[in-house]
Amino acid sequence: KKGSHRTFMEKEIFEQPGAAQSALFSRVDSNQRRIRLGGIAEHMDELLQCRRVFLVGCGTSYHAGMMAETVIERLCGYSVTSVLASHFIDCLPHVGPGDMCVFISQSGSTADTIAALEYANKCDALTVGIVNTVGSSIYRQTDCGVHINAGYEASVCSTKAYTCQCVSLLMIALCIHFEQRLRQNQPVSDLYDEIFDGIITLPDALSEALDESKHIHEIAKKISAASSCLVLGRGFSYSVAREGALKIKEVSYIHAEGIAAGELKHGTLALVCDDIPLVFVAPCDRYMPKMQNAVAQCTARRTDKAKDGVVIITDDTAWVSAGFKSVIKTPRVHEMVQPLVSCVPLQLLALYLCEERGFDVDKPRNLAKSVTVE
Numbered sequence: 502k503k504g505s506h507r508t509f510m511e512k513e514i515f516e517q518p519g520a521a522q523s524a525l526f527s528r529v530d531s532n533q534r535r536i537r538l539g540g541i542a543e544h545m546d547e548l549l550q551c552r553r554v555f556l557v558g559c560g561t562s563y564h565a566g567m568m569a570e571t572v573i574e575r576l577c578g579y580s581v582t583s584v585l586a587s588h589f590i591d592c593l594p595h596v597g598p599g600d601m602c603v604f605i606s607q608s609g610s611t612a613d614t615i616a617a618l619e620y621a622n623k624c625d626a627l628t629v630g631i632v633n634t635v636g637s638s639i640y641r642q643t644d645c646g647v648h649i650n651a652g653y654e655a656s657v658c659s660t661k662a663y664t665c666q667c668v669s670l671l672m673i674a675l676c677i678h679f680e681q682r683l684r685q686n687q688p689v690s691d692l693y694d695e696i697f698d699g700i701i702t703l704p705d706a707l708s709e710a711l712d713e714s715k716h717i718h719e720i721a722k723k724i725s726a727a728s729s730c731l732v733l734g735r736g737f738s739y740s741v742a743r744e745g746a747l748k749i750k751e752v753s754y755i756h757a758e759g760i761a762a763g764e765l766k767h768g769t770l771a772l773v774c775d776d777i778p779l780v781f782v783a784p785c786d787r788y789m790p791k792m793q794n795a796v797a798q799c800t801a802r803r804t805d806k807a808k809d810g811v812v813i814i815t816d817d818t819a820w821v822s823a824g825f826k827s828v829i830k831t832p833r834v835h836e837m838v839q840p841l842v843s844c845v846p847l848q849l850l851a852l853y854l855c856e857e858r859g860f861d862v863d864k865p866r867n868l869a870k871s872v873t874v875e
């Protein structure tokens with residue numbers, strides 16, 4: 502049931518604070534400041550022996566892996582690679598004992614992800630599932646895993662499941678870090694504390710990000726006639742740019758590309774002109790000076806003085822003072838948790854672009870919720 506919402510996509514976007522809360526529910530031990538995941542506890546010895554991690558998924562689930570890559574690497578010391586399931590089965594990387602292969606899937610029944618899982622099982626890698634659907638194929642075929650508790654997701658376009666997948670991956674990283682330090686008789690790192698605080702306050706931060714919905718709708722009206730749009734981010738925000746572009750193209754049919762801002766001069770700058778809206782994911786993190794430079798490179802090649810076609814998603818009000826009209830404000834959280842918050846405005850932007858263009862948000866053409874054939 503859609504309740505008071507016009508579409509399932511809208512409903513599911515607005516359900517995200519509650520969904521994140523469900524993913525965290527009973528797993529956060531606030532007194533001991535640790536995460537308890539029943540789904541991986543029994544396999545902790547094997548998890549700690551791993552050296553490499555592959556995060557495997559399709560579409561939005563792949564972007565959840567991209568989002569978590571650096572956090573897992575920094576917190577746990579593994580070498581971490583996120584990879585598309587289709588590419589994994591095409592390339593058949595050398596995996597085996599000592600490797601952890603994590604299969605991320607809302608449905609738990611995506612054909613490519615299952616094929617990649619079957620290969621990893623055959624190679625005797627440790628297989629871990631991150632799924633929403635209890636009893637699904639990926640749940641059944643993995644050695645262990647975590648149910649993300651997002652609740653039923655009806656819209657083809659995945660939103661709340663993405664958020665819960667990211668939360669679950671961060672919880673796994675925290676859980677492993679805690680256990681590593683416990684066994685070494687060492688306290689947890691500062692980064693652990695920062696990310697722990699970041700995820701327990703995430704439901705509130707998501708609610709605050711949703712408060713910008715009306716403003717985002719107004720911005721969508723201004724750029725809805727575009728046939729192409731670029732979403733740019735760097736560092737922790739690169740995966741968000743990719744996920745945001747996917748959302749926009751899936752439902753609004755505007756050609757959208759998620760670009761690493763550091764690559765602008767290596768090709769994409771050739772496309773920058775007044776006709777193409779640019780969306781920058783530019784939170785106040787360690788990459789901010791470089792993002793300011795990227796924005797300057799692009800605006801120098803545009804003539805629209807009102808800068809209506811330049812959208813900035815940020816937790817830094819300095820952009821408004823700098824004369825940008827389409828600034829979407831997000832709450833400030835730790836830079837490695839920020840991607841979860843920055844993604845919300847992009848989900849809403851995609852939703853409103855689709856509505857403005859008069860398409861069916863919940864049933865995008867040619868796409869299916871669950872892709873069960875390769």
Ligand code: UD1
Pocket residue numbers: 523524526527528537538539540541629630631632635639640641643644645646647648649650
């Ligand atoms: C359980 C509840 C969860 C609740 C949590 C805390 C269910 C299904 N789970 O989760 O909703 O938030 O208690 O109260 O009701 N598994 C796999 N592969 C996967 C996913 C899971 O093998 O892809 C396995 C796990 O290893 C575990 C079992 O399924 O053995 C259940 O996993 P999960 O639901 O995440 O465990 P809990 O955290 O105990």
Ligand code: BG6
Pocket residue numbers: 559560561562605606607608609610611614657658659868869870871872
């Ligand atoms: C389909 C859906 O393409 O499969 C996407 O339309 C989804 O929203 C992708 O991200 C992967 O699905 P799953 O169920 O494996 O996460």
